[in-house]
Amino acid sequence: MSSNLIEVLVPIPLLEKFSYLLPKDLHSNPPKPGSRVIVPFGKRTLVGVVWKIDTEKGNKERKYKYIKEILDLEPLLDKESLELADWASRYYHHPLGEVISYFFPPSLRKGKEAKFLEAKFFELTNKGEFFDLAELSRAPIQRKALELFRSKKEFSQISAKAYGISSSALNALLTKGLISKYTRELTPYKKQDKSSVGSGKKKLNEEQQYAVDSLNKAKDGNTVFLLNGITGSGKTEVYLQAIKNIISQGRQALVLIPEIGLAPQAEERFKRYFGERVLSFHSAKNEREKLDAWLGASKGLVDIIIGTRSSIFMPMKNIGLIVVDEEHDLSFKQAERFRYSARDMALYRAKIKNIPIVLASATPSLETLNNSLVDKYKVLNLTKRATGAKLPKYIPVGLRGKELHEGLSDELVGLTEEELTKGNQVLIFLNRRGYAPSLICRSCGWVSNCERCDAHMTVHTSPLRLHCHHCEAQKEKPKSCPSCSANDFQSYGYGTARVEEFLKKRFSKFPVLRIDSDTTKKKDSLNSYLSSIKEGKPMILLGTQLLAKGHHFPDVTLVGILDADSGLFSADFRGSERVAQLMTQVAGRAGRDKKPGKVILQSYCPEHPQIEELITGSYETFALTLLEERKSAKTPPFSFQAKIQAESPNSYISRDFINDLLISIKKNGALSKELRLVGPLPSIMEKKSGVFRWEVNVFSTNRKSLHEFLDLSQALLYRPSTSKKVRWSLDIDPISVM
Numbered sequence: 001m002s003s004n005l006i007e008v009l010v011p012i013p014l015l016e017k018f019s020y021l022l023p024k025d026l027h028s029n030p031p032k033p034g035s036r037v038i039v040p041f042g043k044r045t046l047v048g049v050v051w052k053i054d055t056e057k058g059n060k061e062r063k064y065k066y067i068k069e070i071l072d073l074e075p076l077l078d079k080e081s082l083e084l085a086d087w088a089s090r091y092y093h094h095p096l097g098e099v100i101s102y103f104f105p106p107s108l109r110k111g112k113e114a115k116f117l118e119a120k121f122f123e124l125t126n127k128g129e130f131f132d133l134a135e136l137s138r139a140p141i142q143r144k145a146l147e148l149f150r151s152k153k154e155f156s157q158i159s160a161k162a163y164g165i166s167s168s169a170l171n172a173l174l175t176k177g178l179i180s181k182y183t184r185e186l187t188p189y190k191k192q193d194k195s196s197v198g199s200g201k202k203k204l205n206e207e208q209q210y211a212v213d214s215l216n217k218a219k220d221g222n223t224v225f226l227l228n229g230i231t232g233s234g235k236t237e238v239y240l241q242a243i244k245n246i247i248s249q250g251r252q253a254l255v256l257i258p259e260i261g262l263a264p265q266a267e268e269r270f271k272r273y274f275g276e277r278v279l280s281f282h283s284a285k286n287e288r289e290k291l292d293a294w295l296g297a298s299k300g301l302v303d304i305i306i307g308t309r310s311s312i313f314m315p316m317k318n319i320g321l322i323v324v325d326e327e328h329d330l331s332f333k334q335a336e337r338f339r340y341s342a343r344d345m346a347l348y349r350a351k352i353k354n355i356p357i358v359l360a361s362a363t364p365s366l367e368t369l370n371n372s373l374v375d376k377y378k379v380l381n382l383t384k385r386a387t388g389a390k391l392p393k394y395i396p397v398g399l400r401g402k403e404l405h406e407g408l409s410d411e412l413v414g415l416t417e418e419e420l421t422k423g424n425q426v427l428i429f430l431n432r433r434g435y436a437p438s439l440i441c442r443s444c445g446w447v448s449n450c451e452r453c454d455a456h457m458t459v460h461t462s463p464l465r466l467h468c469h470h471c472e473a474q475k476e477k478p479k480s481c482p483s484c485s486a487n488d489f490q491s492y493g494y495g496t497a498r499v500e501e502f503l504k505k506r507f508s509k510f511p512v513l514r515i516d517s518d519t520t521k522k523k524d525s526l527n528s529y530l531s532s533i534k535e536g537k538p539m540i541l542l543g544t545q546l547l548a549k550g551h552h553f554p555d556v557t558l559v560g561i562l563d564a565d566s567g568l569f570s571a572d573f574r575g576s577e578r579v580a581q582l583m584t585q586v587a588g589r590a591g592r593d594k595k596p597g598k599v600i601l602q603s604y605c606p607e608h609p610q611i612e613e614l615i616t617g618s619y620e621t622f623a624l625t626l627l628e629e630r631k632s633a634k635t636p637p638f639s640f641q642a643k644i645q646a647e648s649p650n651s652y653i654s655r656d657f658i659n660d661l662l663i664s665i666k667k668n669g670a671l672s673k674e675l676r677l678v679g680p681l682p683s684i685m686e687k688k689s690g691v692f693r694w695e696v697n698v699f700s701t702n703r704k705s706l707h708e709f710l711d712l713s714q715a716l717l718y719r720p721s722t723s724k725k726v727r728w729s730l731d732i733d734p735i736s737v738m
């Protein structure tokens, strides 16, 4: 029995792997691991992926079902992809069947063919070549068509039409055997002349050159590089030139970027440099484009893939280098279901492949910084701006007791005026979209709380409505106060839309571009904003973190940070790290080119040591202080962390669920002394989207004991007897407490 069994992964949130029988006529030619098959599953049929052949002994008691169909004769995933999936499934404690589905684009998950678009072609046969044309004298149209075939040899269906060959003529020639028909895949990718690659490259400064040389030397081993360069130091230029070297050896590069909004720009910069065999990959691509990119990369027809988080799963025929740009960025971590970190998976992928990987950032995460301090990573420093510009000057502005103009101090308004008049651009940063964070009743103190979340609903204008940014609930602004019936509302606090209103009035001669997720919902709208900024006319750019990431705005000379305090007093131990990264990134948009830049940092507590550190020191000195704090608190990166969260419509049920789980784990002896448990506690936002959330956070300096704990937790959580009233999640290396 054993020789006919095949282990198949199905995209189902269950831990087991399922075995199927191979039909007799396929015994001599079984499907290979990494190819897709169709299998019955309960009452359904599913597309599964062959995992192992012949491994299970077979259980006589059990009735196995037959594989229904083999979809791929050759495996679609190579050994390394299978190994990466296996590792990720064990590391993140997520079912392998779901993990493996991330390696396929949607059409392949649905079982469609792994092919480029196909087209019909017609080709001259031998018979057609030597056929006596006189025999067609009574069929002049066929004769004319045959003559065309003799001069061109083949036509696609479309080009035949363009040449005036009718389908009846084609059919007649086919019947007579003068031409034959076949279908062919049309690859959208062309061969490229490698000599044109790298045109327009810049002459590197000494530090950049050293970095490129180091990367070039490392091509045949798994070295992890931290490309630690201040904002505008030419990090991109460095990895572009390193990629050039990789491509000239006939290998491929994968570049991960944090934000889909950055993809078109990045693709354009890469195309200018490398020509057409560059492709961006992200969620906004349609199914066909995703499949084409996937096929192009896995067949080695594309040299470079630039993409967001999910590109880490992209198979590549001959990958030679991975770059993770802005490696500190939170978007590399998926926040639901399979909670992987694309950066960490990239590190493992590079290890399996034995290739170098570059983590680039002006504000490296504390994990990465620590790894470079203990010499696990090799650091390449870029300490100067590539254009020769200086880092901007910080001007702290204390806000206590000051009259503000919708959040702007007199100082900021004055300097904005000055810079605009000089013909420069000003960037105002506020990480809060909408008009105002809450609506209050001035008569009784009622506040616009969300009914489903522990949060206020944000006031939005045009149209005037209340939105919850946590559960997406929306409603009309009430006509009168729900609590006291008065009609005396006030929008409390300010968001980008409110600041925009003020700026437009105050600086009416200049355009104000508000850039946040509300104004950039439409496809390509961010891109059109970015191109109008590039024109360089004086204007105000106002926005959220969308504006802070990676952009190069040569004409911005003043950056105003409206609220440097938000995040400083956060309950999350990672809060300070985030603020420092965000502030440094935002500030880094100023003075990147010929004109020097200034940064106004508004704060209610400018004398706060962390704000002072940011102003007088650098991100790095700040981060080193934070690392010391983490070390004494034994929080990551000085320990490993996992979070188990439970949610249900009833707070007690969620609490008891976590409690009971911990009791079972204790009974089973997997609660080692090396583990530090924080919780069960209600999550910081306990109520969200109508459910109540409790969690336990587990810290350990010993990865093995944490893994034992998680293995057992996972086994208990996936038991069929686990309460269905509760939704739970396991998060390894969580990045937020929300």
Ligand code: ADP
Binding pocket: 202, 203, 204, 205, 208, 229, 230, 231, 232, 233, 234, 235, 236, 237, 238, 386, 387, 552
């Ligand atoms: P980063 O990725 O570090 O933010 P970029 O690579 O985008 O920096 O470079 C910032 C600006 O400096 C870009 O306009 C880039 O074209 C320019 N630049 C980069 N390297 C050089 C160089 N060696 N000489 C002149 N300009 C450079």
Ligand code: ZN
Binding pocket: 441, 442, 443, 444, 445, 446, 481, 482, 483, 484, 485, 486
């Ligand atoms: Zn009221």
Ligand code: ZN
Binding pocket: 450, 451, 452, 453, 455, 468, 469, 470, 471, 472, 473, 689
């Ligand atoms: Zn809500």
